[in-house]
Amino acid sequence: MASLTKPLRWQALRVADVSEELAILAELVPDDGWLTVPDIVERLGSDVPKVRRMIDERLLLGVRRGTPKVLQIPTLLVEPEPMVSLPGTLTVLFDAGFSDAEALRWLFTPDEALGCAPVEALRNNRIAPVRRRAQVLGY
Numbered sequence: 001m002a003s004l005t006k007p008l009r010w011q012a013l014r015v016a017d018v019s020e021e022l023a024i025l026a027e028l029v030p031d032d033g034w035l036t037v038p039d040i041v042e043r044l045g046s047d048v049p050k051v052r053r054m055i056d057e058r059l060l061l062g063v064r065r066g067t068p069k070v071l072q073i074p075t076l077l078v079e080p081e082p083m084v085s086l087p088g089t090l091t092v093l094f095d096a097g098f099s100d101a102e103a104l105r106w107l108f109t110p111d112e113a114l115g116c117a118p119v120e121a122l123r124n125n126r127i128a129p130v131r132r133r134a135q136v137l138g139y
Helices: 018-028 037-044 048-056 086-095 100-108 118-123 127-136
Strands: 034-036 063-065 070-074
Touching: 018 063, 018 100, 034 037, 037 048, 037 070, 063 100, 086 100, 086 118, 086 127, 100 118, 118 127
Parallel strands: none
Antiparallel strands: 034 070, 063 070
């Protein structure tokens, strides 16, 4: 099982092994905390092309996981509605060189400076502090 006790030095934590990232994500987000594209379509009253476009445009973020591997998005990013603060935060993370799995890992890892996981801070409209923390990762 992957360890969550590693220091939060993201440059040092980057791993090429996607299975290790997925194992760490499994510790951060429980199995019932993920939605598939059809689940999101149902919950948002939308259609598959629109949800796929939201993912392509980085309005939502997910990873392929499970058996068989299917695209899944953490429930917290979708409910009660998609987070409007997510795309800008993801841009900062991707500009810092994060992969999708690494970005999700960062969003769900408790941050001492924020007092909670960045995704929780975003849900509580603490957008500026989260983005400041994300910007530091690029340096």
